Structure formats: C-alpha cells, structure tokens
Amino acid sequence: MSLKNSDQLKHKFEVNKMAKNKIEVTDACIACGACVAASNNKFELDGDRAKPVSAEVDDADLEDYKKGAEACPVSAIIIKGMN
Numbered sequence: 914m915s916l917k918n919s920d921q922l923k924h925k926f927e928v929n930k931m932a933k934n935k936i937e938v939t940d941a942c943i944a945c946g947a948c949v950a951a952s953n954n955k956f957e958l959d960g961d962r963a964k965p966v967s968a969e970v971d972d973a974d975l976e977d978y979k980k981g982a983e984a985c986p987v988s989a990i991i992i993k994g995m996n
C-alpha cells in the first residue's frame with residue numbers, strides 16, 4: 914500500500930468514526946428565532962417554525978446546536994445521538 918493510500922484510509926476512518934447526531938424541531942416551535950441567534954445560524958426560520966440547516970450533524974458542530982436548543986423557550990429542539 915502506498916503512503917498516499919494509507920493517508921486516504923486514515924482520513925476515511927477518522928471521518929467514519931465521528932459521531933452523527935440528528936436534530937429535530939417539534940410542533941411546539943413558536944418561530945421566535947432565539948435558536949438562530951444562539952446557534953451561530955445553525956437554525957433558520959422556515960415559515961412558522963425553525964429548522965436545522967442540516968438534519969444530521971457531526972460532533973464538531975454539535976456545540977452550536979446545543980446552544981440553540983438551550984435558548985429555546987419551549988424546548989422544541991431535540992438532539993439525538995445516532996451512534
């Protein structure tokens with residue numbers, strides 16, 4: 914195996930071992946926008962509710978999503994680990 918292939922395999926393994934998390938916004942959302950501001954724009958308003966810019970996120974972005982969830986006045990944001 915060449916060094917280049919070895920590096921590619923190592924990168925692939927590191928990406929695959931990164932935990933994924935699923936982000937959901939429930940019907941309780943009142944579209945106040947607090948999660949958008951608190952999460953560094955990891956949520957966006959879509960009509961009468963917020964939605965995550967990505968429904969599945971790596972641990973690297975999880976902290977921003979958690980900040981959005983903590984800012985929600987009606988606890989409408991659910992974060993589920995997928996691994």
Ligand code: SF4
Binds near residue numbers: 942
């Ligand atoms: S903070 Fe909660 S209620 Fe407000 S927009 Fe975000 S999910 Fe909806």
